[in-house]
Amino acid sequence: MRTISVRLDDGSEAKLECLCQSLGLSQTEVVKAGLELLQRQSASPAALAERLGLIGSFSSGVPGSASTSRGRDHSAQLRLKLRGQHVRQRLTEPKA
Numbered sequence: 001m002r003t004i005s006v007r008l009d010d011g012s013e014a015k016l017e018c019l020c021q022s023l024g025l026s027q028t029e030v031v032k033a034g035l036e037l038l039q040r041q042s043a044s045p046a047a048l049a050e051r052l053g054l055i056g057s058f059s060s061g062v063p064g065s066a067s068t069s070r071g072r073d074h075s076a077q078l079r080l081k082l083r084g085q086h087v088r089q090r091l092t093e094p095k096a
Helices: 010-023 027-041 045-051 074-092
Strands: none
Touching: 010 027
16 A cells, blocks of 8 residues: 655645544545545546436437427426326325
């Protein structure tokens, strides 16, 4: 394992100390977590979309065709879903 030294200005040192205290981690653990977070954020958009399960979730059909994207009519989809939830909720509520 390799040891490195880092020069921090007063503001960065205060941020590091605050993170250590609030997370209950050592300085080494906070720095390692920060490196991992930066590495994950630097993934390509395609890798991120795949990791989030977005690949194949959308269609890019022509508006008005049978294969239109759900993204284009999300408001209508949301209203339908909420209406269904309200109906189910009313059906399961005990009668007074």
